[in-house]
Amino acid sequence: MTRIKRGNKPFKMKKSEYKWVLCIKGCGEDLRIDGGATGGVCWKCTQQMAGWPEILLKAKKKEEENKIHRHRGWKFMKEYVDSAGNVFFRGEEQVELKGTKEPTVIEPKKKKTGFEKEQERVAKQAKLAARHERKLEKLNKLNGKGKKKTGKGTYANKPKGIRNKK
Numbered sequence: 001m002t003r004i005k006r007g008n009k010p011f012k013m014k015k016s017e018y019k020w021v022l023c024i025k026g027c028g029e030d031l032r033i034d035g036g037a038t039g040g041v042c043w044k045c046t047q048q049m050a051g052w053p054e055i056l057l058k059a060k061k062k063e064e065e066n067k068i069h070r071h072r073g074w075k076f077m078k079e080y081v082d083s084a085g086n087v088f089f090r091g092e093e094q095v096e097l098k099g100t101k102e103p104t105v106i107e108p109k110k111k112k113t114g115f116e117k118e119q120e121r122v123a124k125q126a127k128l129a130a131r132h133e134r135k136l137e138k139l140n141k142l143n144g145k146g147k148k149k150t151g152k153g154t155y156a157n158k159p160k161g162i163r164n165k166k
Contacts, residue, residue, distance in 0.1 A: 071106045080104050 021039055023029045029042035074080045075091035081104045082088070087097040
């Protein structure tokens with residue numbers, strides 16, 4: 001079955017034009033082919049005829065073998081026991097302890113709401129402001145009752161014309 005792109009009207013096909021046909025293997029997939037071609041095989045049927053590449057088969061087999069799930073950061077935990085019963089101390093497997101302990105249960109972190117994040121930010125700013133005030137009090141005590149320290153080499157004693165020049 002051939003359908004021509006320009007509708008049902010007959011026309012002469014140029015080299016750059018194409019037409020739509022069904023897969024000749026009978027799967028029902030539509031194919032876009034060159035105007036001079038008579039039929040074609042879709043990518044799905046081609047894949048079935050060729051078979052899966054060995055690399056993909058090996059990767060799939062390896063995935064099935066390594067179904068033991070280890071949580072993020074398990075190498076940095078003091079003690080971690082995976083679902084197969086393997087015991088790890090700081091990322092190193094302890095073979096003699098295999099199967100003696102129950103798997104480690106890791107609880108997911110609680111997600112903070114926008115209000116909780118804002119409260120933390122305000123508390124942090126207040127803490128920093130109090131720290132800054134304490135530093136200013138110490139400086140004022142050292143300089144003598146809050147007076148600015150002005151000596152010979154300070155910026156405040158230089159004439160106006162010299163301040164901006166380098």
